[in-house]
Amino acid sequence: MSLESPRVSRLEPYLNRAEPAPTLLKMLVGVQLAGIREDAGLSQEQAARKLGFSPAKLSRIEAGKGRRPPAEADVLALLKLYSCDEYEGSVLLQLLRRAGEPGWWQRYDKRLMPEWFDRLVGLQEAATAIRTFELQYVPGLLQIPAYTRAVVERGLPMASAREVERRVELRTRRTELLARPDAPQVWAILDESVLLRVLGSREVMREQLAHLARMARLPHVTVQVVPLDVTHASAPALPVTYLRFGGSDLPDVVYLEQIRSATFLEDRDETEEYRVSLDRLADEALDPRQSLERLTQTMEQRYPTD
Numbered sequence: 001m002s003l004e005s006p007r008v009s010r011l012e013p014y015l016n017r018a019e020p021a022p023t024l025l026k027m028l029v030g031v032q033l034a035g036i037r038e039d040a041g042l043s044q045e046q047a048a049r050k051l052g053f054s055p056a057k058l059s060r061i062e063a064g065k066g067r068r069p070p071a072e073a074d075v076l077a078l079l080k081l082y083s084c085d086e087y088e089g090s091v092l093l094q095l096l097r098r099a100g101e102p103g104w105w106q107r108y109d110k111r112l113m114p115e116w117f118d119r120l121v122g123l124q125e126a127a128t129a130i131r132t133f134e135l136q137y138v139p140g141l142l143q144i145p146a147y148t149r150a151v152v153e154r155g156l157p158m159a160s161a162r163e164v165e166r167r168v169e170l171r172t173r174r175t176e177l178l179a180r181p182d183a184p185q186v187w188a189i190l191d192e193s194v195l196l197r198v199l200g201s202r203e204v205m206r207e208q209l210a211h212l213a214r215m216a217r218l219p220h221v222t223v224q225v226v227p228l229d230v231t232h233a234s235a236p237a238l239p240v241t242y243l244r245f246g247g248s249d250l251p252d253v254v255y256l257e258q259i260r261s262a263t264f265l266e267d268r269d270e271t272e273e274y275r276v277s278l279d280r281l282a283d284e285a286l287d288p289r290q291s292l293e294r295l296t297q298t299m300e301q302r303y304p305t306d
């Protein structure tokens with residue numbers, strides 16, 4: 001591999017990121033290892049067998065999954081097997097070491113940050129675009145602390161006051177993503193019932209809708225509302241988060257959350273279905289200007305000040 005390899009040139013900028021991006025870097029390392037393997041003419045099964053890895057282990061490395069990055073010894077063994085160019089290998093190892101630097105969210109205990117949630121936050125921190133559809137709640141990145149507290153207390157009625165506050169703190173820290181100079185583009189589509197469902201109190205709802213309206217006016221945030229009278233909306237049956245990353249090396253990721261777990265989809269055919277579904281839903285929703293008007297009207301009429 002020459003020094004002018006497009007693959008290497010796309011990797012080098014990630015070495016100088018100011019903030020750790022372990023989830024992104026694990027994915028990059030995995031994608032590059034898969035590409036180098038394919039260049040070497042080896043299938044995943046062949047490469048795993050030659051090194052005594054299980055196919056599942058190599059699959060996990062190439063998918064960039066797991067709370068921690070792969071062991072450096074394993075990556076070195078793969079690079080040697082593939083006869084990887086020395087310079088490309090050195091860049092990949094530097095990325096691997098940076099992937100071991102913890103993100104801010106990884107300082108929370110595993111009760112608040114199970115592996116699937118750790119991965120979501122890491123993906124959001126690294127994404128250039130985040131699209132989301134919500135049926136029940138305001139999207140987490142657009143919540144105010146009082147609303148988050150009501151959501152947590154509703155979802156975890158047995159949680160201690162300390163745990164509730166830690167979860168509110170974590171969610172609030174996540175919203176800081178939208179204030180960064182390199183903030184992702186966020187496109188949120190909400191079912192109108194989200195605006196009408198009272199969480200916390202009517203005062204909390206007024207503050208939340210006012211905040212949502214302020215965020216909707218930012219150049220990198222788009223909010224659309226699907227009215228209740230749209231009877232044939234092509235809405236998914238559960239909340240959806242669609243993440244896109246800069247560059248062509250990384251696949252789009254769809255995140256589907258359950259009560260105590262989540263599913264991540266990366267297969268292009270599967271993610272494309274969700275992209276098309278979100279596009280169709282955006283066409284059926286009020287446009288951004290009309291949605292902002294609906295937000296303001298709901299706030300004034302349903303949650304008036306005394």
